[in-house]
Every structure is written in C-alpha cells, then in structure tokens.
Amino acid sequence: MKSETTSTGQTVVTGQILVLAKEPVAGRVKTRLCPPYTPDQAARFAAAALADTLDTVSASAAQVRTLVVDGHYPAPPGWAVTAQRGGPLGERIANAFADRARPGQPTVLIGMDTPQVTARHLDAALTLLNTWGGPDATLGLAADGGWWALGLREPAAAEGLRDIPTSTSDTGDLTLTMLRRSGLRVAMLPVLRDVDTAADAVEAAALCAADSRFAQAVAAVRA
Incomplete structure (x- = not known):
C-alpha cells in the first residue's frame, strides 16, 4: 500500500x-424532496449534506481533495476547486476524472447525497486501489440503483461513463458492467442510501453522527 505518515502522526494514502x-x-437542488419539503428546506438539506461530506473528506487520509462544483461554493482550506463542465451527469463525471487526473495516483469520486459516509469508507476505497495486486476500481452502489462512489486506479477508465444513463434504477449495474467489460477488476464498497426522497432523508439522518449538520437540519424540520 502506498502511504506515508506525517510529522503529526497522520497517515496519508496516495x-x-x-x-x-x-x-x-433553492429550486435547483434536491427537488425530489418537494413535496413534502419546500424548496428552501430542500436547499438547507443539500447545504448541510455538502458541509458534512466536505468535513468527512477533510478527515480522510487522501493526499489531495478537490471540490468539483456546479456554481459557487467555498471549499475548505487546502482544497482545490474546479468547475464542472459538460452536459449530462455522466459526461460531467467523466470530465471531472479527466480534468483532475494525476499520473500514478488513484482517484475516488463521490457526490453530496450521502452525508452518512465516513472517512473509513473513503480510506478503504483508496487503500484498495493502492494495494499491490489489488483492484483497478472500487464501486459503491446506492440502494436506489445508482452509485455513491467510484474509485479508479487509472482515471481514463471513466470515459465509459459518458454512455451510461444516470439517475435510473440500473445505473449502478450498468456502471459495474462497463468497468468489467473494460477488463478492470472491481472491488465493491458498502451499499449506501442516496438522499433523493423524504424517506431517504430520514433514514440517512439516522445513520449520521450526532453532530451532523444534515441530521440536525432534518430533525429541525421534523420537530
């Protein structure tokens, strides 16, 4: 495994x-939550989920962290920021891998829809990709049929995502098939639930840490 320990004792994974x-x-994010929630409430949920996700990634052992954003949002200190480009989601994901490719370094991409994700999930994905003789890709399927995380030893493998429809019940299966047909060995990560519906929000909030912004946002609306 490619890793190092800093002077403060923190382990860093390549x-x-x-x-x-x-x-x-409001009106641009988490629209499937409306109703029962209002657009403003849905936007608050999205902001809380994103903040939790950024905190989790900051706590991970990754060498580099990048926010690939549609619009404007302040990234934490030490992060890189790049704009999303492209039309359909699959195209934007493929472009994100291409734009941020770093020779010899694996890349894991996640979204902002799983605020319950932990640094342990992310470190496990990177560690697998750094393991000698290990997988070429890591994939975390979502309970709704999509996926919440995709890790690639070689970011160029993301090009196949351009032809895969997103936000469907078989997006995850199609992605897994594409990776395997490309000759990649794939290690599966735990299945997590994306926050797309009101029921998803409640379930994800219950799995978050007590100090989670997302859990607090959901609790405030339900109180």
Missing part, C-alpha cells in the same frame, strides 16, 4: 478524492 457537488440554491 491518491485523491473528488466531491462532485452543486451549489445549494
């Missing part, structure tokens, strides 16, 4: 994590 995110503006 590789980077990309967070694909959208500026949390």
Whole structure:
C-alpha cells in the first residue's frame, strides 16, 4: 500500500478524492424532496449534506481533495476547486476524472447525497486501489440503483461513463458492467442510501453522527 505518515502522526494514502457537488440554491437542488419539503428546506438539506461530506473528506487520509462544483461554493482550506463542465451527469463525471487526473495516483469520486459516509469508507476505497495486486476500481452502489462512489486506479477508465444513463434504477449495474467489460477488476464498497426522497432523508439522518449538520437540519424540520 502506498502511504506515508506525517510529522503529526497522520497517515496519508496516495491518491485523491473528488466531491462532485452543486451549489445549494433553492429550486435547483434536491427537488425530489418537494413535496413534502419546500424548496428552501430542500436547499438547507443539500447545504448541510455538502458541509458534512466536505468535513468527512477533510478527515480522510487522501493526499489531495478537490471540490468539483456546479456554481459557487467555498471549499475548505487546502482544497482545490474546479468547475464542472459538460452536459449530462455522466459526461460531467467523466470530465471531472479527466480534468483532475494525476499520473500514478488513484482517484475516488463521490457526490453530496450521502452525508452518512465516513472517512473509513473513503480510506478503504483508496487503500484498495493502492494495494499491490489489488483492484483497478472500487464501486459503491446506492440502494436506489445508482452509485455513491467510484474509485479508479487509472482515471481514463471513466470515459465509459459518458454512455451510461444516470439517475435510473440500473445505473449502478450498468456502471459495474462497463468497468468489467473494460477488463478492470472491481472491488465493491458498502451499499449506501442516496438522499433523493423524504424517506431517504430520514433514514440517512439516522445513520449520521450526532453532530451532523444534515441530521440536525432534518430533525429541525421534523420537530
């Protein structure tokens, strides 16, 4: 495994994590939560989920962290920021891998829809990609049929995402098939639930840490 320990005792794993995110503006994010929630409430949920996700990635052992954003959002100190480009989501994901490719370093991409994700999940994905003789890709399927994380030893493998429809019940399966047909060995990460519906929000909030912004936002609305 490619890792090192800093002078403060922190373990750093070779590789980077990309967070694909959208500026949390009412009416543009989490629209499937409306109803029962209002657009303003949905935007607050999105902002809280994104903040939790950024905190989690900051706590991970990744060498590099990048916010790939649609719109404008302040990244934490020490992060890189790049704009999303492209039309369909699959195209934007492929472009994110291409734009941030770092020779010899694996990349893990996640979204802002799983605020319950932990640094342990992310470190495990990067560690697998850094393991000699290990997988070429790591994939975390979502309970709704999509996926919440994709890690690639070689970012160029993301090009196949351009032809895969997103936000469908078989997006995850199609992605897994594409990776395997490309000759990649794929290690599966735990299945997590994306926050797309009101029921998802409640379930994800219950899995978050007590100090989670997302859990607090959901609790405030339900009180």
